[in-house]
Amino acid sequence: MEKKINNAVLSLKIGDITEEKVDAIVNAANPTLMGGGGVDGAIHSKGGPQILEECKKIRQTLYPEGLPFGEAVITTAGKLPAKYVIHTVGPICSGKWDNEKEKLLYNAYYNSLKLAKEKGLKTVAFPFISAGAYGCPKDKASQTAIKAVIDFLKKENSLEEVRFVLFSENDYKIFEENLKNIK
Numbered sequence: 001m002e003k004k005i006n007n008a009v010l011s012l013k014i015g016d017i018t019e020e021k022v023d024a025i026v027n028a029a030n031p032t033l034m035g036g037g038g039v040d041g042a043i044h045s046k047g048g049p050q051i052l053e054e055c056k057k058i059r060q061t062l063y064p065e066g067l068p069f070g071e072a073v074i075t076t077a078g079k080l081p082a083k084y085v086i087h088t089v090g091p092i093c094s095g096k097w098d099n100e101k102e103k104l105l106y107n108a109y110y111n112s113l114k115l116a117k118e119k120g121l122k123t124v125a126f127p128f129i130s131a132g133a134y135g136c137p138k139d140k141a142s143q144t145a146i147k148a149v150i151d152f153l154k155k156e157n158s159l160e161e162v163r164f165v166l167f168s169e170n171d172y173k174i175f176e177e178n179l180k181n182i183k
Contacts, residue, residue: 001176005153009161010146012179014172017165018046023121024084025077025165026112028129031066031089033059033073039127043085047078051085070107072115084121086112090130090141097140105130105141109148113159122160128171138171142178150182 002011017025017039028039033055035044044051054075059066067073072088088111091104108129116124129145130136149162166172 001179003179003182005150007157008153008159010149010153010179011161011163012172012175013163013165014167014169015165016042016167017125017127018042018080020125020163020165021081022123022125022161022163023082024074024086024116024119024124025080025082026072026124026126026129027085027087028127028132028134029067029087029089031068033063033067033087038132043080047080047085050078051075055087070104070111072108072111074115074119082125084119086115086124088112088129090134091136092134093130093136093141095135095137097137101130101136102140102144105136105144106148109145110152113149113152113156113162117156117158120158122158123163124159124161125163125165128164128166128175131171138174139178142171142174146175146178146182 027043030036069089088108090108091101131138131141
């Protein structure tokens with residue numbers, strides 16, 4: 001599914017984000033930036049040690065306490081087909097949803113796109129941030145993700161495509177339904 005927003009295309013697909021040939025893929029990282037499970041683990045595993053080495057430098061210089069929720073940093077993509085990895089940390093919901101968690105998740109998407117713009121990137125692929133192990137309600141998390149991306153694309157004309165790469169048919173259907181409801 002695709003939707004045109006200004007000069008950009010917002011698209012949905014089912015797939016493996018580590019296989020996307022885009023300027024940047026977004027990593028649903030944890031604050032340590034040292035890898036983990038799910039998308040984060042797959043990106044570090046397939047991308048190779050170069051990503052981890054760059055993350056260690058970021059921790060030593062910019063974020064010794066860890067990357068704050070909602071913020072984003074960028075590294076090269078190592079052995080991945082993408083050029084860069086944008087690492088962002090979504091909120092930990094554990095099934096609970098409130099305004100603070102919504103704002104942090106919105107910022108994770110929005111700040112990732114701001115960073116892509118600053119680097120002159122044109123194509124970005126996102127996973128479903130905070131909807132796996134971090135336990136955010138999928139419907140609310142999807143609505144927040146779509147809102148953040150559309151808000152950015154309506155304000156900025158720098159990107160050509162923003163793609164949500166979803167791991168399951170169920171997640172795709174949630175995004176599809178929420179995207180259809182956007183006027």
